[in-house]
Amino acid sequence: MSTLKPETRDLQKSLEEDVEAALNPGEAQGYYRDTRECAALLLIAGAALLSPPAPRPKK
Amino acid sequence: MKNLSGAVCDLASEVVSVLRDGDHRAVISPNGQGPDAELGVAAVRVLGADVLLPSTLHRHPAAPGDLRLVREAVRTFPPGGDASASTEWSHWAMREALRRHDPTAAAPQLSGAAPDAAWLSRLSWQELTHQLAVLGALAVPPAVAGPSPVVAAAAPRTLDLARGFVRAVRRRDWLQAAGAGRWLAVLDSDTSPVPATLGLDAGLDFVLRMGGADPRVALHAHAARLLRAGAAG
Secondary structure, eight states, X not given: OTTHHHHHHHHHHHHHHHHHHHHSOOOOOXXXXXXXXXXXXXXXXXXXXXXXXXXXXXX | OOOHHHHHHHHHHHHHHHHHHOOSOOSSOTTSOGGGHHHHHHHHHHHGGGGGHHHHHHTOOOOHHHHHHHHHHHHHSOOOTTOOHHHHHHHHHHHHHHHHHOTTOOOGGGOOOOOOOGGGGGXXXXXXXXXXXXXXXXXXXXXXXXXXXHHHHHGGGHHHHHHHHXXXXXXXXXXXXXXXXXXXXXXXXXXXXXXXXXXXXXXXXXXXXXXXXSHHHHHHHHHHHHHHTXXXX
């Protein structure tokens, strides 16, 4: 039994640290949808879709 | 052994279930402890006074098992000498909830003065929103939970909190948005109204839809909806 006591103490200490961390979270990293990036992607995708097909030699 | 955040989510899920049903039943299953008893008590400490929220808002007597575990969490995880303000306030809110729900069980660990709340008034609107969202369990109307220095400090800053709510939604930080929304639901009054242009009800629906898979988000959002519906008015 006596060998378990330090483990129990460690577990309790670890739980206390986890509880303290859970009660004091930092602000979560937010992420925005960047309008400029979206617009650039849209333009590139649009340009690719709207470009005329490659000319083929006439038979 | 499961990790603490998993246990907190499980417990929050139970709270949401009882909160939504409005039933008079225990949040914590009597058989739900088992070998992870310490983890369960730690989860109760993290969720704080919200474990008793269904009883508070629906005005039911709290289940004896819930009260016992909240009491155990208060005793097992007291704020240390270097504890942060949110840890101290969370502990204070649990003690107050216990005092309300179980007035006969006055114990030495339930006594103690309220921590300082003056620092809240010095925070920027972004910091205020973050701190109040962390202290979401304290967002309960004084008419139900009695006077709270945190509610008093936050009351004049509904406009700041409304800005914080919008910022949290734009950042897709659903937990902060739900916590801020719950505070706005508590603080909305004639003297410090929440701007109608915010569209708080639609905003709460959106937050619940986008972030409701996280039971902690669902807990705050459902609590806010109940408060908006006047459940605890």
